[in-house]
Amino acid sequence: MARYTPPPQSKLGQIFDVIVLLALTVGALYIPLWLGMAGSAQLHDTVDAPSWESLQQNATMVEQWAKLGFADAEAAAPLITARFDYSFSFFALIAVIVTVLGYYTMMLKLSEKEYRDVIAEKFGEE
Amino acid sequence: MSDITRNTPGIAEASEAAPTQNGGLLRVLGPAHIWALGVGIVLVGEYMGWNFAVGKGGAYAALIACWFAGILYSCVAMIDSEVTSTVAAAGGQYTQAKHIIGPLMAFNVGLYLVFAYTMLEAANAITVGFLVETVAGMTGHEGLNPQPFIVLAIMFLAWLNYRGVLATLTFNLVITAFAFTAILILFLATSPLFGESPLKHAELMTGLPYGWLGVLAAMHFGLWFYLGIEGTCQAAEEVRSPSRSLPFGTLAGVMTLAIAATLTWYLCVGLMPWEYLGQSGAPLFDAARMSGSTALTVLLGIGTLFATLASANGCINDASRAWFAMGRDHYLPSWFGAVHPVYRTPYRSIIFLVPIALIFALGAPLDQVITFSILSGLLEYTFMPLNVIMFRRKWPLDTIKRGYEHPFHPVPAIVLLCLCGITFFAVFLGYGTQLVAMIAFYIVVSLWFHFRRYRFVQRAAQFTMPWPKPQGY
Secondary structure, rough: OOOOOOOOOHHHHHHHHHHHHHHHHHHHHHHHHHHHOOOEEEOOOOOOOOOOOOOOOOOOHHHHHHHHOOHHHHHHHHHHEEEEOOOOHHHHHHHHHHHHHHHHHHHHHHHHHHHHHHHHHOOOOO | OOOOOHHHEEEEHHHHHOOOOOOOOOOEEOHHHHHHHHHHHHHHHHHHOOOOOHHHHHHHHHHHHHHHHHHHHHHHHHHHHHHHHOOOOOOHHHHHHHOOOOOOHHHHHHHHHHHHEEEEEEEEHHHHHHHHHHHHHHOOOOOOOHHHHHHHHHHHHHHHHHHHHHHHHHHHHHHHHHHHHHHHHHHHHHHHHOOOOOOHHHHOOOOOOOOHHHHHHHHHHHHHOOOOOHHHHHHHHEEHHHHHHHHHHHHHHHHHHHHHHHHHHHHHHHHOOHHHHHHOOOOOHHHHHOOOHHHHHHHHHHHHHHHHHHHHHHHHHHHHHHHHHHOOOOOOOOHHHHOOOOOOOHHHHHHHHHHHHHHHHOOOOOHHHHHHHHHHHHHHHHHHHHHHHHHHHHHHOOOOOEEEEEEOOHHHOOOOOHHHHHHHHHHHHHHHHHHHHHHHHHHHHHHHHHHHHHHHHOOHHHHHOOOOOOOOO
């Protein structure tokens, strides 16, 4: 197999590639944050005039909350009532599974194509 | 023959006798440094972050997640030890992927490593800031701005990494040992062995607030107990004896962490209501405060600080090695593949990753940063079983000499793949948007690499191991 000779890359081209990669990275991690789509799906039950009893906290728990700096039930209520919402649609789950499997399949197939070229050039075609 | 190929187990004597490589990284590390690198990166997981598993499923769910994550990481350590002790080169799993699966997979694995470690470094810096702010509040200095401390921590550790790997990892060894000892002292001091104990498990423990679904969901942050232990592989090109040091350091690290994780869980759930613990910023520090002892509070405050610094230190070390290795292979601009002429460190990669860590440490919430790190780690762990299965198929045991052969193949690979599938579902429960955003990112950068960047990469030159032609090609 003929040896592949990569084209030289200009400094400007190298800088451009790094900027593209950086933009994609920051975008992937920050766009969900900016759109308010990121973060845990936590819900807060609003409790009117919460008491330790209504928040189902026993005497020991109340004592520990006090040591942590939560003097009354009202201060601790937002933490105690925070709950994750684990409801999900079957469609969303399937979409995520397809995305993950599709990603690995695409990557393995394209990698295999590249790898065959590497091996052919390194060891020669049989 | 390249420097890397001289480092294979079959011809290790020559490389092990030489402390340095011409123009390469300095070969000075022993098994204790490998242990310190692995445990140093991860031990911070006991000081912060793991407790979000309590928030996702309750106290018992976090313990179950901790043990299942322990199984997951035992598989990771077994697989990694075999492949890394054979492919002993900077870049760790990136270099493995390049030789075993292919360039695009390698590029993705390199990015997994860089983002997992850089996000973990950012999370550590956030915790340093949070700790300083908390201590300032406790001493009457309310409203202290933590951001200068975040910047200072990252800059100081980057400078330490710039100056040399031996000093960096020796520093890690000392502060990791201190942080681990602090957990043991807190456990002994609060246990019923020495008089009255402040632990109140019977009164504070509740059932499973989300049922068994919460146990599955807790696996998401259960990974945080151990995340980063696979970073030991990044030092493969800098250890004196890869075939001995890497398996020993990595497996000893997993055992150390399993013990520390269980002790941490036991202490914290016996002192705090699960609703608080599940959202705490520094749970072990909180546990020390709850013990009522000023000495323990100071000890665990210093322990938290040291654990975060050790972790951030190891993360800078590992992320820069992965970035350096990709630059050296032209997967990224070759400018990053330079080694410092005096300190023999990948200094350009170290400097380049500093602002990226700062962007996230100063701008994103802790649980988001941790989730980004976990997701990159999870994608990497999913690659590992595929990697070892292909490794054994392409080069069966009798074709090349391995530094270590992991037992029961392919059971660890299958178990790891199943546990990764469960963890993907756990992340989907509550953080599904990040999961999709992250996968979308990797799909886009994969296409960018395959159709643009790869044209600048030499083909045969990527394959540097002195191995025979893989079977099936």
